[in-house]
Structure formats: C-alpha cells, structure tokens
Amino acid sequence: MKEVVGFLRQLQANNNREWFIEHKADYQSALAIFSAFGEELIQRVGAFDPSVQGLTLKDCTFRIYRDLRFSKDKSPYKTHFGIYICKGGKKSGYSGYYFHVAAGGRNEGVMSSHVLAVGDYCFDARVLKTLREDIQNGDGDFDDIVRKQLDARLQFSDEDKLKRVPQGFPADSPWAEYLKLKVFCPYFEPDDRFIFDKHVCEHVADIFQTAKPFLDYLNRAIDYVREEM
Numbered sequence: 001m002k003e004v005v006g007f008l009r010q011l012q013a014n015n016n017r018e019w020f021i022e023h024k025a026d027y028q029s030a031l032a033i034f035s036a037f038g039e040e041l042i043q044r045v046g047a048f049d050p051s052v053q054g055l056t057l058k059d060c061t062f063r064i065y066r067d068l069r070f071s072k073d074k075s076p077y078k079t080h081f082g083i084y085i086c087k088g089g090k091k092s093g094y095s096g097y098y099f100h101v102a103a104g105g106r107n108e109g110v111m112s113s114h115v116l117a118v119g120d121y122c123f124d125a126r127v128l129k130t131l132r133e134d135i136q137n138g139d140g141d142f143d144d145i146v147r148k149q150l151d152a153r154l155q156f157s158d159e160d161k162l163k164r165v166p167q168g169f170p171a172d173s174p175w176a177e178y179l180k181l182k183v184f185c186p187y188f189e190p191d192d193r194f195i196f197d198k199h200v201c202e203h204v205a206d207i208f209q210t211a212k213p214f215l216d217y218l219n220r221a222i223d224y225v226r227e228e229m
Contacts, residue, residue: 003033008103009104020077027064037200042060045209060084082100083098095184118186119185131221143178145217156181161182
C-alpha cells in the first residue's frame, strides 16, 4: 500500500488535471494495487458473509473524479481510494463494510485519514425508527453485539448523537445512548503502520468479521421497512 498512499499524497499536493494527465501511469499503477487488494477483500468478506458473495470490484469501488456540482472545493480528484462491500453492491442501500486509504495530513475530516467503518451514515427515517424500536425492545441484544462482538477499535462518533432521547422513547432507557444515535457507523482510523503491513487485507477482513452480527441487525431493519412499503 505504500505506493498507493505515496501517489495519493502526490496527488493531494498537485490536484489538477494537468498533473494528473502527466502522471496517469502512476495513477494506473496505484489503482492496480488497490484493485488487487479490493478483489482479495471481497473474497475474504464473502467467506464469512454469504450475502456479498458474487460481488465484483465494480460493484464496490468508486471513481477518483469528484462531483464538483455542489462543492466549494473545486479540486477535481479524490485523494483516497475506497471500497464498500455490502449486499447488492454499493448502490443497494444496505449497510456494509467500508475501507479506504487516503493521503492524510492536509484536508480536515475523516475522509483525509485511512478509515475502516461498518454500517451506514444516512438511514431512511423509517429505518432509523425501526432500529430504535428494536434496540429498546431487544432486552440488550444490540448492546451485547456492540460490546461483546464488535472489534473494540470500531467506535461510534459522539458528534452523531442527539442531545436527548428521541420523542416516543423513554428518557431513562438503559439503551438511551444508542437511541440518541443518528448515524450507525462505528469506525476507526488506522495509521500508516497498519496500512503498510503486508497482511493488511487479512487484518481488515478480521475486523470486518466481528461486525457481521452488527450489520445483520441493521440490515434486518432495512428489510423490514422495505417489506412494509
């Protein structure tokens, strides 16, 4: 992954069309490395999660070109390579396993760091309500999944919480902190040492495997809402 991150850091420092065209061969080399990693990761995840078996790289990866229509930042290229593995592929609306390597350093926000994440950051309001009902009525089943099965490095963001328990749920619920969540997407930001390890794909897959029960829980709510529509 060193070559991939090295290219992304050069791109971050020269994020313009002229430089990119001149270094197209470097881009293609970095992309080939990440693509090989992605294909292996899809296979590893499919070994413990049958719902993603048969997905292709195209189903799970993204173009490097940024959508500039609504952005003040007119830099034409993303400075990360990412992959999102979920049932039905990246456009299916299901929660899944996300990983990206990034240039880091200059930009603010999570997209500038290396990231592993599971879940989704934007649920339909009906799915969110169903999830909260499942958590409240589940006798601690969701808490057990989060505390006892999910890799401890994957953490929810405190920024993605309501200040109060949402209306319709008891304020003194033992699961109040989960009910306040607006985003069900725990993540962590590994350092270069983790990313550059020759066994990085195996390590990422091992972390993702701990998240399967968590994702099954989320996707059950999505399926329920879709069946009710």
